Amino acid sequence: MIKDREKHTVGLVAIGRIPEMVLKVISGHILGYLNLPTCCLPAQGLPQACLDEKRLQYDAGKIIQHLESCAFADCTKILGLVEADLFVPIFTHVLGEAQQGGDHAVISLSRLQYRNNGTRSSEAEFYERSAKVALHELGHLFNLFHCRDSHCLMHFSGTIETLDAIELNYCPACRNFLDGPRRPALASIGPDG
Amino acid sequence: MQDRMRIMVVDDEMIVRESFYHWFNKYGHETETAASGDEALEKLERRRFDLLFVDIKMPGMDGLELLDHIKARYPETFVVIITAYGSIESAVKAMKSGASDYLLKPFKPEHINLVMEKIFQQKALKAEYQYLKNQFGEMTRFDNIIGESPAMTRVFDMIPEVAESDATILLAGETGTGKELVAKAIHAKSSRANHPFIPINCGAIPESLLEDELFGHIKGAFTGADKNRQGFLEIVCGGTLFLDEIGEISMKMQVDLLRVLEDRKIKRIGSNQTTDVDFRLICATSRSLDGLLTAGTFREDFYYRINVIEIRIPPLRERKEDIPLLTEHFLAKYSQQTTKHADRVDRGAEKILKSYDWPGNVRELENAVERAVVLSKSRTLTERDFSFLKAASAAVPEGRSLIEMEKHHIKAILDECGGNMSQTARILGINRSTLYQKMNKYGLHRNMD
Numbered sequence: 001m002i003k004d005r006e007k008h009t010v011g012l013v014a015i016g017r018i019p020e021m022v023l024k025v026i027s028g029h030i031l032g033y034l035n036l037p038t039c040c041l042p043a044q045g046l047p048q049a050c051l052d053e054k055r056l057q058y059d060a061g062k063i064i065q066h067l068e069s070c071a072f073a074d075c076t077k078i079l080g081l082v083e084a085d086l087f088v089p090i091f092t093h094v095l096g097e098a099q100q101g102g103d104h105a106v107i108s109l110s111r112l113q114y115r116n117n118g119t120r121s122s123e124a125e126f127y128e129r130s131a132k133v134a135l136h137e138l139g140h141l142f143n144l145f146h147c148r149d150s151h152c153l154m155h156f157s158g159t160i161e162t163l164d165a166i167e168l169n170y171c172p173a174c175r176n177f178l179d180g181p182r183r184p185a186l187a188s189i190g191p192d193g
Numbered sequence: 194m195q196d197r198m199r200i201m202v203v204d205d206e207m208i209v210r211e212s213f214y215h216w217f218n219k220y221g222h223e224t225e226t227a228a229s230g231d232e233a234l235e236k237l238e239r240r241r242f243d244l245l246f247v248d249i250k251m252p253g254m255d256g257l258e259l260l261d262h263i264k265a266r267y268p269e270t271f272v273v274i275i276t277a278y279g280s281i282e283s284a285v286k287a288m289k290s291g292a293s294d295y296l297l298k299p300f301k302p303e304h305i306n307l308v309m310e311k312i313f314q315q316k317a318l319k320a321e322y323q324y325l326k327n328q329f330g331e332m333t334r335f336d337n338i339i340g341e342s343p344a345m346t347r348v349f350d351m352i353p354e355v356a357e358s359d360a361t362i363l364l365a366g367e368t369g370t371g372k373e374l375v376a377k378a379i380h381a382k383s384s385r386a387n388h389p390f391i392p393i394n395c396g397a398i399p400e401s402l403l404e405d406e407l408f409g410h411i412k413g414a415f416t417g418a419d420k421n422r423q424g425f426l427e428i429v430c431g432g433t434l435f436l437d438e439i440g441e442i443s444m445k446m447q448v449d450l451l452r453v454l455e456d457r458k459i460k461r462i463g464s465n466q467t468t469d470v471d472f473r474l475i476c477a478t479s480r481s482l483d484g485l486l487t488a489g490t491f492r493e494d495f496y497y498r499i500n501v502i503e504i505r506i507p508p509l510r511e512r513k514e515d516i517p518l519l520t521e522h523f524l525a526k527y528s529q530q531t532t533k534h535a536d537r538v539d540r541g542a543e544k545i546l547k548s549y550d551w552p553g554n555v556r557e558l559e560n561a562v563e564r565a566v567v568l569s570k571s572r573t574l575t576e577r578d579f580s581f582l583k584a585a586s587a588a589v590p591e592g593r594s595l596i597e598m599e600k601h602h603i604k605a606i607l608d609e610c611g612g613n614m615s616q617t618a619r620i621l622g623i624n625r626s627t628l629y630q631k632m633n634k635y636g637l638h639r640n641m642d
Contacts, residue, residue, distance in 0.1 A: 061211065090212040090275075091302050100218040145221040156219075158302035 008036050010138065011075030013067065014043040015106075016083040021123075022109065022130050023081070029131040033170070034138065034178070041072050046084060060086040060097035060106055067104045077141050079134060080106040095163065096133045098140035105137035116161055129163055135170075144174050198312075199223045199241065203233040203259065204248040204275065209298070213246060216305070230254030234262060242270055244312055246296075249276045249283050257287055264291040269319070271312050338374045339522050342512035348375060351504055356382035361454070361499050363439075364477040366506030369556030372477040373437060375506060380433040385473055388432030391425050396438035400446060405462060408449070414463025426459050429472040439476040439499065440485050447495040454498050474499065509551040509558060510638075516546050519555060523562035524574075535566045541576030548608060549582045600635040603628070607637060 010030050012023050027038040050062040067080050086094050086108040095112070098105030112129040115121050121129075132153060139154045147154035152171035157163040170178065200222050202213040210226040217224040225242075227233040231254060233245065245263065249256035260272050274287040274295040284295040293315060294308045338349070355362055356379045364372040373392055380390040395403060409424030425434060436442075442450070453459055454474065458467040476499045485491035509516070520538055528534055538546070542565075551557050565578040603621065610616040618628040632638070 061208075061215075087299070088212045088216070089206075089208045090216070090298055090300065090305075092299050094302060097215075098219075100215065140219060146219050156302065156306060158306075162303070 008076045009074060010034075010036050010038045010077045010079060011041045011072050012038055013041045013070075013072070013078060013080045015063065015080050016044075016046040018043070018081045018083060018109065022127065025127040026079075026081070026131055026134045029135060029168075030138065033135055034142075036077075039075060041075065041078075044070075046082065052087065055087060057085045057087040057093065058082060058108075060088050060094055060108075063106045064097060064099060064104045067106065076103065077138065078104045079138065080104070081130075081134075082106055082108050083110060084108065085110040091158075093158075095158070096137040098137040100140050100145075101143035102141060105141055107133045107137055111160060112163075114160070116159075125164075128168060129160070132163060132166065132168055135168075139170070139174065139178075142178060144170075144177055147171055147174055149173070197221050197223065198243040198316075199225075200244045200246065201225045201227060201233060201236060201242045202246045203227045203230065203251070203256070204246075205229060205251045206248070209248065209275075216302075220309075230256075230259035230262070233259060237263070237267055237270070241267075243316065244271045244273065246273050246275055247292075249274050249280060249287065257283065257290065260287055260290050260292055271315065273308055273312070338371055338378060339519050340512060340515040341518060342507075342515045344507035344512045345515060348504060348506060351502075352378050353382050355379060355502050355504070357384075358502075359473050360501040361473070362475045363482075363500040363503045364475065364506060365482075365503060366477070366479065367508045367552075367554055368479045369554030370506040370508055371555050372479075372506055373435065375504065376433070376435040376475045376477065379475060380435075380473075383433070383473065385432050389429050390433045390435065391429045392435040392437060393425060394437045396441035400443050403442065403446060404449070408459055408462055410462035411464045414461070418463065421461070424459070424461065426453060426470050426472065427468060429470075431471050433473045433475060435475045435477070437477045438479065440478045440480040440482055440491065444490070444492060447492045451492070451495045451498055509554045513547050516558065517543065519558055520546060520562055523559050524566065527563045527566040531567060533566050533569060535569045535572055535574050537572065538574045539576070542574050542579050545576055545579045545582055550604065599631070600637070603631055603635065604637055607632075 012027060014023060023040055027040070030036050030038050046058065047063065047066045050058045050066060052059055063080060063082065063086070067078050072078055086097065086106065088094055088097060093111065094108070096105065096107035107130070109126075109130060112133065113121055113126050115125075135153050136157075144154050146156045149155060149171040150165070151167045151169075152174055153166060153169060154171070154174045155162075155166050157166055169175075197220075200213075200217050202210050202217075202224065203226070204210050204213075205228055207228070210228070214224050214226055225236060227236055229251060230247075233247070236242075247256045247259055247263075251259075254262075256274055256276075260274065263270055263272055268291075271293045272287075272291070274284055274292045275298055276284045276287075276295055277298055281297075284292075284297075287295060293312055296304060296308060338345070340346075340349075352375065362376075362379065364375055366372050376392070377390055380386060393403075393406065398406060405422075405424065407424045407426050409422045409427060410418045411421050412418055453470065456467075457470055459470050460467050482491055482496055482500070486493060486496055509519075520543075524536055524538070528536055546558070546561075553560070561579065561582060562574075564581070565574050569578050603617070606620050607614075607617045610620070614625055614628055618625045621628065623631075
């Protein structure tokens, strides 16, 4: 089990218009897969400062900074859910972003609602993808790295196709990591520090 | 992802550095960043990096200039160039300058994974190549010949000098002195190093077979010649042919080889057609070729043709100061090859090793150390582990001539007396000057150990 599991509560923050059912599904999966309690924090509007007007996408790093600036009581890990498309400066898009070994992560539901051919996915597909991305980013918060096992939840997936190919489960190695004593956070210094 | 790597991201835009930094952290890579080419070079000076992501457009030193510096100073470091759309030309230029790949930003996340996968493959191939190169170097490297005695230093000094020329070399030395190792070292240092080195022991091959081995044959040349076959003189093509125990070849073979050396052409057995050959010849002998010349069993013209440069490899008894170094080398070799961990010899064992005459030279020492390592039960080899050498030294081999018996006897008494010549002469019943003359004649030295 995750060390000091009883001390952790995952706070879910809806940023923008997020269907209530998605929050419930993700909450259920966090409880089921990580055995961690969740709480729904007050919903927020999309912070316009995070919008890149040239790209018409929201900067995932800035949204994480925004979440950091909000004082959420009683939650050790915060997961923001955004309806809009996210990016980090070097990438065209990301499905989610998290601080490795940190406390804040964000996921985007924007691309999870459609199939590769542009048609709308079924609700079941959408919920399952949402749960996968949420559990993946939470894995990073508990200091799991990207995994080589192409079936593992921690395997990197940048497209809906690859996301659908991974299983809704951590591989034994990642599961052992979550269940064992946690590795110390990788980097306590910033990229320029 | 496979191994973790040490990565540096060089970009003047902090936001790009941050993005890469966080991305690589998610894979467990150790990541550092630099805001300029100068900062990157400073960091490279302090520690080794496996991979650098370098932005092509930076104020001051640009990515291409940095790439040139990296490739000149740290060629083992992989570099991936980051560029914006519209700078493809620069990216191509970077690839030509040694970049491993390039990324057009912004890129899809899976693209960076593909690039990383490619780098991992290149890294694995490089490591494999390095391993094989080391293995090959192990077989041919110059320092495989161990010794720091003045006698061996002279040989070491000659190797690079003679390697540069294409002159035929005669290596003279007793059996087991390492003639083939010297020949390999000359080959490895020469411009022919990338071509074959073919050693042939002339003493171990019957004459008819040796001719076939060297010259090859055509189909039907003799009974059993059911197809054309190249000889080593052709196969060696551009390399070095090492003929060991050259004193053993027949007069006819000497004539044949002399002709090859003169004309650089051969005819396969049974063929009238000539083929050009290109090789360097190194010969070796453990017998005195002068003696063979006198006896008329070795042709003078062939002798002078192969003896353009003569290198004498000293026997081990003439360079006993190398014995501890050689012993240490063989101990390390056999401790590694066997499950035994003997890694030192005590003073008693060292004394035995130094006082023994080593008629079989370095090869005999190697065998002795191997035997001692295999049979030893402790980490330190003692006098007891080398007791078989004492027995061999004391025993008078059968079938030797009177001269050899006399030499052996004088040596044994000299050793027994710890090199004291007066005492030795008294025991032998001869005077000191006679003893001195005989010692000179037999090449005996006072062993003060």
